[in-house]
Amino acid sequence: MALLEVENLIKRFGGLVVLDNVELSLETGRIQGVIGPNGAGKTTLFNVINGIYSADGGRVVFNGRDITNKSIHAIAAAGIGRTFQVARVFNEMTLLDNMLVPTVRSSWTRGAAENRAYELLEMAQLDRLAQQPAIEISGGQKKLLEFVRTMMNDPALVLLDEPFNGISPALIEVLIEIVQQLNRREGKTFLLISHEMPHVGELCETVTVLSAGANISRGTPEEVRNDPAVIEAYLGQ
Template identity: 40%
Template sequence: MTFFEIKDLQKNFGGLVALRDLNMTVKETEIVGLIGPNGAGKTTLFNVITGVYRPRHGEILFKDRNIVGLRPDRICHLGIARTFQIVMPFHTLSVLDNTKVAALCRTKSQQKATQSAKEILRFLGLEEKVHIPAAHLTLAQKKRLEMARALATEPQLLLLDETLAGLNATETEGMIETVRKIRVERGVSILAVEHVMRAVMKISDRVVVLDQGQKIADGPPQEVVRDPEVIKAYLGDEYAHA
């Protein structure tokens, strides 16, 4: 069974080709880093995968089912969840209630949703913040809440969109460990858009590089960062000689 595969995917915005004949895969329990310059098509890809945008052509296979054309809520129910670059929790709701809203995707029972939300918040180190309004959290804590809401939908594939943006060095290391723990302890596959290359190198089993909507590299992190095309398009000569 194919866990997750993109075939010949193209997305246009008028005359602009945002994704061009893209092919890629994610295996079960694999962490794939998705990198590239701004405007490369990374977030557009997430929007296409999750049903926000419909592609011009191509297939997105999740457990052998083509999910192109399905509504975002249906795709979530099938087992794909995402986080967003700009975290936007329900600011006046508590951390627990923010997570509980997402947990209700899987159950109609308020009690079960509460139990699930509490377990996930413990898992992510937010157990002492459950009754605090989300507006009072730090950025790092809001990032964890964003993860909690995604995990509360019980995904098999988690799309992380710049989870490390804006975090300091200590917070970044903590989040790297959390991403690893999500894979190991919850068995979730992860596709992560990230610009912090140190983190990409640490957590990724494989790295896919996009440039102007096209895949220009796909392979082990240490090989990808030495690829001349990747260095030219994204990393720069300084990285090559570091």
């Protein structure tokens, strides 16, 4: 059974059809990419999956449950985490306190939460900065912080929106390493948006391509790269 199944998803903004019968299927333990030109509807797809926007048609099924149009909180509680194109962190709070925010209403003891927070901060090479306010770290480090903070909720599925955008090559390596570790060691499933094809190729077994809100291709990174429909969509930009 697929962990995530997106069926004929439709999203309109006024007269603009932004998602036009989008389909996507993701098995547990996989890392899948979503690529497509600017404005293709990638972020909107994430926003509908995680409940920021409601769908105008179609379904999102997670773990066998229909989660279409459920609240953001219900969808997060069901086990879907996400990051944003521009990281959303609490600038005035320390990195450690940022990490603890998702656990305040959980049953975790402070000690257990801190241990997990430090483990994740270490993976992100941010543990030495744990007591500093987030405003002092770089934009790329904020993206890593937001990502590992998402992991504090122990989501089964993580949606990463343009994780490689605006981060240094060194941090991209760290990020790729974390995704692979969480995937291999903890069985986490990832769906990631990117237009950085080399990194998508390094991480993803399967790539879904959207253009103007519609599915235009799906396959291995190699297959998709050579698909004339994909080449045309990117050239037409």
